[in-house]
Amino acid sequence: MAAENVLEMRGIRKEFPGVIANDDVNLEVRRGEVHALLGENGAGKSTLMNILYGLYKPDAGQILLDGKPSAFGSAREAIQAGIGMVHQHFMLIPVMTVAENIVLGVEPRDHLLLDERGAERRVRDLSERFNLAVDPTALVRDITVGQQQRVEILKALYRGADVLILDEPTAVLTPQEAGELFEIVGSLKESGKSIIFISHKLNEVLEIADRITVLRRGRTIETVPREGATEESLARAMVGREVLLRVEKGPANPGDVLLAVENLHVRDDRDLEKVRGVSFEVRAGEIVGIAGVDGNGQTELIDAITGLRVPEDGTITVAGKEVDRTGAREMLDLGVGHIPEDRQRRGLVLEFSIAENIALHDYADAPNAKWGWLYPRRMVERAGRLIKDFDVRGGGPLTRAGGLSGGNQQKVVVAREIARNPKVLIAAQPTRGLDVGAIEYLHRRIVEERDKGRAVLLISLELDEILSLSDRILVLFEGEVVGEHTGAVSEQEIGLEMLGASDRTAA
């Protein structure tokens, strides 16, 4: 393949008040390659792409498209020049059809009216050409997230995109959908499109990219071919130091049963039975991991154990005490700590200060309050201590939680839950959306809690995380535990069970 550069960004600099987001950044993308842009949160990936897409104006530097100097004053100009971008958060109109969404703004017309048939035909052609299966007549609100992403890609292609930017495309996808996306990216590459793939996940970058450019603190660190790159070398380039990708932990030392779930049945909001007769135990000093594809009952299971959802049937026993009528307050009082799977929706009140968030469970207890009267200064003092202990960075006790980065938000949640000295710690997707440095920190912290004698229940969609942290692994499929493993087990084996294959094929 000719090493022709379809896109060059040279010496890009962009400064925001107080931050240099890009500083002499260079990026070269060849025609027909998948080029990964790798970096931690805040490394400057999004700024660089927003400059390319015409949303920001660079303070210095040059953009060459097909060798010609170009500058885009708006996204419209960038689109016209053949640049397409699929944002992490989709910009689709749920009540309109796939075809309508794709042609929006550049509709084929039949006199004054939208040529609906024509639009559908073109979309169908396009989706066949690039192997992007999606029904043009379906309403966007009725299709899956993975399919919505395809609609976004089609939207860019429809507008003639030659260079396609995918901004953290797998963040919203299930492992299966991610696999399908990689196939799509492959076929786009075959047909000569260039793809810029933004990510901070090392394994997927190594799987899909031809070349990898690593950014750190707004600077280009290196551009390397995939051949010869390893997770360790990339992590080092990203973080600027050696990173422990493997979790260091000694053998588990299980004690008494602190959490026992028996024959639990839970229904979701739509009254579907999502947990169907689950039983398991978690002992003091062990980490039990629950593996499974998203939507197989994990959320409902956690909600039931933490008192946020009333189970239909079954019993939950915490530290020997059977809980008959569960409520969040009762579970907290029994010593269940919970790192929720969605820290922004559930774990934090983003508009509250860090101090107020840290007091979320015990705002009404001494020393935070007495006779219903709050003592904010005491909240602030305690928050100050925890901020130091847990190395929360980016603000003090009075900083709005919403103003923190994802990693630091998660540290606030973890600080609050661990500081309560829970007997049982439920960690749901504790590292979702975090970068390598923060993941390393959280994993270490979770193992420490195990070693202090807590019963840890870990729920994660990342199989890697489950495998590296857990002492025992349960596999959840369609609301039932279909496998249990202690000791060494292969990723493939669990992967098959996660898809519900093991029972049926083994028989």
Add this chain to the structure above:
Amino acid sequence: MTGIDPKSSLPESPEEASETGTLAARISLKQRGGGIVVPALTAVVAFLMGGLVVLATGHNPLLAYHDIFDGAGLNWVFHPTTNLASTAAYNLSQTLLQTTTLILCGLAVAFAFRCGMFNIGGQGQYFVGIIVANWLGVSFASMSPLPHILLCVVAATVAGALWAGIAGFLKATVGAHEVISTIMLNWIAIWVAEWLFGDGGPLQNSSNPSVPVSNDIADSAKLPVFWGQQELQGLHVGLFVALGALVVFYLLLNRTTLGYEVRAVGFNPDAAAYGGINVRKNLIRAMAISGAFAGLAGALDMLGYLYHEGQNDIPVSSVGFLGIAVALLGRNTAVGTGLAALLFGALLFGTTHGLNSTVIQPELAGNLTYIIQGLIVLFVGADVLILYLWNSRRKLRRSRPPLPAREPA
């Protein structure tokens, strides 16, 4: 190199806060977005557009606003006196009379807002307060003043709380939207009042059955007037009650566990539930507290200067609705609500009183208040636009993109 050193991780950019939630929660959120600038700008733009309306009727808006300013007694600050023979002093006392009511009606909206609910029912809750205060004020005429006043005030406040509590209860139990249920409760309260005070109604006056007006409350129930005379609608001590309510509002929200729960539920009910807070209980309680403020407003008006309520006065009143504009403009804070109430009190009295037709079209006079009120509600709803205008102004000045200044983590 220790291998584990989280301190060396990078500055990260903040994740975008997801702005999900109810309409009220979103508005309440935006309300905190731009400090004092946005509400001030909102008011200025509303006044400018109101000025255009004045201009369209062929009058000079500057003169009109000047006369409204004087008519509201705000020129009193240039030559302060307590002597009510001074027109300015008299006008100011009347403006403050309106302000008293508006503070409480504003708080009635603001408190529910802080719990993520939109209380449109201030008007109905106010009338429930009026009814109860009139009924108890007319009865028990033999009581001594202090207990009689306390009885009326407490009962009317509780009645307002119960009335609003219905909407909170319906929301918490069956999920009925508070906007719909409070509007319905408004109509129920208004028509009940029409019946009570109307011809043959149980609270109609006993002396002249052809006039659909209630009895005057007993002298023992009347609030002391400290500026002016009782017979001439002087300023009553309810003003201090309203100012006290502002303090109570602030302390309740920011310094009590109850307020912590209200704010947590208002910002993020999911996180509140996760934190162990009973969300349903808070919805009911916050609505009830909101209604208490409006009920108190009704009581103070009845005991402070109305003394009776005529059937014909009922459909004309709109203080409960003005409370929405007051709360929105005041960003649901105590200080903001106080200032916005003063502004609307001044407009309300200044535009309905003593304006001469060379300065303003007579038909426009009183309605200008409602035009400005409407514009403010509109702009507060569209404060994205106001922020945009503000940012482009800054952009012009500094020729910098209108990006939110983000601190490095």
